[in-house]
Amino acid sequence: MIELKDLHKSFGGREVLKGINAQFEDGKTNLIIGQSGSGKTVLMKNIVGLFTPEKGQILYDGRDFVQMTQKERVMLRREMGMIFQAAALFDSMSVLENVMFPLDMFSDMNLTDRIKRAKFCLERVNLKGAEDKFPGEISGGMQKRVAIARAIALNPKYLFCDEPNSGLDPKTSLVIDELIHGITEEYNMTTIINTHDMNSVMGIGEHIIYIYEGELEWVGTKDEVMSSTNERLTSFIFASDMLRKVRDANK
Amino acid sequence: MFISNSIEKFGEYLCLMGRVMSVPERWRMFFKQYVKEMVALGVDSIGIVLLISFFIGAVICIQIKLNIASPWMPAFTTGYTTREIMLLEFSSSIMCLILAGKVGSNIASEIGTMRVTQQIDALEIMGINSASFIILPKILGLVTMIPMLVIFSIVFGFVGAYATALAGVITVDDLTLGLQHDFVPWYVWASIIKSLVFAFIISSVSSFHGYNVEGGSFDVGKASTNAVVSSSMLILFADIFLTQLLS
Ligand SMILES: Nc1ncnc2c1ncn2[C@@H]1O[C@H](COP(=O)(O)OP(=O)(O)OP(=O)(O)O)[C@@H](O)[C@H]1O
Ligand SMILES: [Mg+2]
Numbered sequence: 092m093i094e095l096k097d098l099h100k101s102f103g104g105r106e107v108l109k110g111i112n113a114q115f116e117d118g119k120t121n122l123i124i125g126q127s128g129s130g131k132t133v134l135m136k137n138i139v140g141l142f143t144p145e146k147g148q149i150l151y152d153g154r155d156f157v158q159m160t161q162k163e164r165v166m167l168r169r170e171m172g173m174i175f176q177a178a179a180l181f182d183s184m185s186v187l188e189n190v191m192f193p194l195d196m197f198s199d200m201n202l203t204d205r206i207k208r209a210k211f212c213l214e215r216v217n218l219k220g221a222e223d224k225f226p227g228e229i230s231g232g233m234q235k236r237v238a239i240a241r242a243i244a245l246n247p248k249y250l251f252c253d254e255p256n257s258g259l260d261p262k263t264s265l266v267i268d269e270l271i272h273g274i275t276e277e278y279n280m281t282t283i284i285n286t287h288d289m290n291s292v293m294g295i296g297e298h299i300i301y302i303y304e305g306e307l308e309w310v311g312t313k314d315e316v317m318s319s320t321n322e323r324l325t326s327f328i329f330a331s332d333m334l335r336k337v338r339d340a341n342k
Numbered sequence: 343m344f345i346s347n348s349i350e351k352f353g354e355y356l357c358l359m360g361r362v363m364s365v366p367e368r369w370r371m372f373f374k375q376y377v378k379e380m381v382a383l384g385v386d387s388i389g390i391v392l393l394i395s396f397f398i399g400a401v402i403c404i405q406i407k408l409n410i411a412s413p414w415m416p417a418f419t420t421g422y423t424t425r426e427i428m429l430l431e432f433s434s435s436i437m438c439l440i441l442a443g444k445v446g447s448n449i450a451s452e453i454g455t456m457r458v459t460q461q462i463d464a465l466e467i468m469g470i471n472s473a474s475f476i477i478l479p480k481i482l483g484l485v486t487m488i489p490m491l492v493i494f495s496i497v498f499g500f501v502g503a504y505a506t507a508l509a510g511v512i513t514v515d516d517l518t519l520g521l522q523h524d525f526v527p528w529y530v531w532a533s534i535i536k537s538l539v540f541a542f543i544i545s546s547v548s549s550f551h552g553y554n555v556e557g558g559s560f561d562v563g564k565a566s567t568n569a570v571v572s573s574s575m576l577i578l579f580a581d582i583f584l585t586q587l588l589s
Contacts, residue, residue, distance in 0.1 A: 141463055168469030179460040193468055196368055251467075 092116055093138065093249065093281055098147035100130075100137055107133045108144070109305040118279040120272050120295045122286055125302035126327060131285040132176070134302065135253055138283065139173060140164060151249070169197055172242030174252040178234040180226040180241070186213070187222035190240045197245060212240040216270055232263040236270070243274055250275065250282040256291065264288060268295050289334060292316060301327070317341070355550050361473040362481070362546075375479035383445050383480065383545070384487025388494060390444060391437060395428075395495040398436075399502025402427055407512050420512055421520015424503050426529075433495035434533040435581045438540035441491070442573045446548040449480055450569035453552030454562035462553070477549040481542060488541040489534045496530070532588040539584060540577050547573040 093115040100108040107130045115121040123131050136142045138149055140156060149156040151167060159167065180189050190209040194200060200208065213219060216236040226234055235255060242250060252271060256264035272295040275282040284291065292299060296313035301324050309324045316328055317338060329335040366372035406420045453476060456462050465472040500521060507514045548569035555565045 139467055141466065165469040168467060171467055171469075173464065173467045175460045175464060177459055179464040181461055181464075182459075195371055196468065196470060 092150075092152055093283070094148075094150040095138070096148040096150065098134070098137060098149065099145045100133055100142060101145060107305050108137065110147070111302070111305075111307050113300050113307060113310070115281055115283050116298060117281050118276060119282070119297045120275050121281070121283045121298045121300070122292060122296045123283060123300055123302060124286060124292060124327075127287065129302045130305045131287075131302060132253055135251055135283065135285055139171060139251055140168070169245065170248040172245070172247035172250045174235065174238045174242050174250075174255055176253045176257055178226070178231075178238040180234055180237055182226045184225075185222065186218070186224050186226070186229070186237050189226070189237055190244055193241065193244045209240075209244060212244050213237075215243070215274070216240045217266075232259050232267070235259065235267055239267070239270060239274070243278070246278060248280060250280045252282070252284045254285050254287075256286070256288055261290060264290060265294065271295070289328065292328070303327075354554070355547070358473055358477075358550055358553060359546060361471060362477045362549075364471055364474045364478075366474065366478065367470065371475075372479060375475070376483055379479045379483030380487050383448070383484045384491065387441060387444060387487075387491060390440070391491050391495050392498045394440060395433065395437070395498040396502040396505070398432055399424065399428060399499030400506050401502075402432075402499075403503040403506045403517070404511055407506075417516045418520035418523045421503065421517040422523045423520075424499070424517075425521045425525075428496055428499035429529045429533055433492050433499065434536040434540065435577065437491065437495050438488075438537055438544065438577055439574055442540075442544045442548075442577060443570050445484065446544050446569045446573045447566040449545060449548040450552035450566040451562055453477070453549055454555035454565045455559075457553065457555045458558055458562060473553065477546070477553065480549055481545040484541045484545040485538055488537045492534050492537045496533070535588060536581070536584045539580055543576045543580060544573045547576060 095111050095113045098108050098111040099106065111134060123134060125131050133142065137144050138156075144157065147157075154163075154167070156164070156167065180186075181192065184192065187206070187209055190212050191205050194205040194208055198205065198208075210219075210222065213222065216239050218233060218236050218240065221229060221233060221237075226237070229237070239255075250271070255271060256267050259267065268291050271282060271284065274280065284295075286292070293313055293316075296316065299309075299311055299313065299316060300307060301309040301321075303323050309319065309321045311319065316324070319325060319328075329338065403420060403424045406423045410419060410423070453462075456476065462472045462476070465475060503517060503521070504514065506512060507517050548566075551565040551569035551572070552562075555561050
């Protein structure tokens with residue numbers, strides 16, 4: 092479980108995160124939603140330690156990440172996987188080498204086992220046959236899937252995804268969502284996803300937190316989203332006409 | 343303003359070098375990167391070094407012959423001067439200035455692109471010291487390869503000089519006499535020592551500029567220009583000190 096307590100972060104005097112308290116449970120797909128610029132990426136970067144918060148705690152199963160020594164952080168990071176908004180594959184390496192990279196760095200397996208494991212992960216994301224291609228030669232959706240395969244290669248306990256389906260068509264987005272959700276349940280990971288894609292919210296939102304201008308505005312599940320009376324949340328969720336019609340038809 | 347800015351930058355540079363100089367986490371991966379960088383930075387530069395050295399050697403020989411040699415000068419003057427220029431300045435300093443343009447911009451833009459496409463963040467998330475993982479093989483790779491480039495440059499400068507002899511500018515005997523006249527082997531060593539320092543400057547300064555890119559492709563371009571400018575300046579300064587120190 093990951094717990095945030097009173098998290099503050101500002102840039103040049105402008106407060107972007109204004110005291111966030113939240114909990115993300117094991118084996119669940121947790122979503123962080125909010126408008127563009129509300130601070131989702133900043134929040135995630137704080138959680139994984141790419142930014143240091145000015146104030147507050149980030150507890151990984153009770154261990155405070157902010158207070159950890161460099162060595163403890165490195166150990167914890169071996170249990171993290173992250174999928175970046177732009178996939179962030181190493182473009183000098185082939186798809187297979189990308190997925191093998193964490194194994195090469197940290198596992199004690201021999202070469203055949205490492206290749207086997209990497210191929211297994213690639214199969215898990217339905218990318219059999221693309222092993223020898225380079226990141227520049229495959230589509231955006233495939234890159235995201237390679238990033239997922241790389242992130243799960245070492246069986247992480249915590250998985251972070253920053254807008255995993257930005258720039259993808261609705262159908263591919265659905266595939267990626269299902270993939271992340273499936274893997275989360277299969278390996279009992281704590282998964283946190285940043286998104287403003289309503290399809291993801293309705294599809295895999297087991298636990299949702301809504302951030303409004305750097306503050307936690309609402310917490311709930313996908314079913315509760317539909318019936319929520321929180322004005323800021325509803326105006327965000329039902330910004331699209333279609334969803335509003337669906338809701339009204341259900342009433 | 344400029345001074346405080348430079349001191350601040352220098353401090354950041356030292357901090358980065360502190361992170362770079364750490365024991366690799368996986369030697370297997372380190373050697374893989376190291377060999378790759380030796381090829382990318384060293385072997386791939388051989389062509390341009392040979393080409394430029396050949397022509398400079400030839401041109402120096404022609405210029406000296408045309409402008410300095412006269413009936414009152416000994417016959418070995420042309421060969422002797424050509425050798426001294428190649429050994430003392432061209433094959434170390436000038437060649438490294440040229441490499442600063444080729445290798446420096448390459449390093450800065452590669453690392454800068456890794457920064458803006460979040461590949462460096464991805465390494466950090468995995469718990470890898472990204473500075474050391476990316477930069478150390480580049481520094482060691484170039485430093486390892488540079489003595490070879492210096493030797494190649496010297497040799498090809500002489501080949502260029504002999505080519506002018508074939509074209510009839512000077513006789514082969516005069517040239518050989520000049521190249522061998524009063525030879526000080528230490529100059530070769532001094533040249534190699536200088537180039538080692540220059541190689542370190544090129545690779546570390548360019549890496550510094552690339553690693554600290556913020557923004558997008560525009561900033562990568564700027565970083566790569568800055569890398570070439572500042573490593574060239576530093577090479578020129580270092581050249582003055584080293585020349586004093588080593589002669
Ligand atoms: N490195 C930084 N330096 C200064 N300000 C920053 C930095 N990163 C983010 N910000 C600011 O923090 C605010 C929140 O940005 P953030 O990237 O977290 O938004 P977001 O919710 O992820 O938006 P999107 O959905 O568009 O990705 C923005 O106003 C941005 O200007
Ligand atoms: Mg974002």
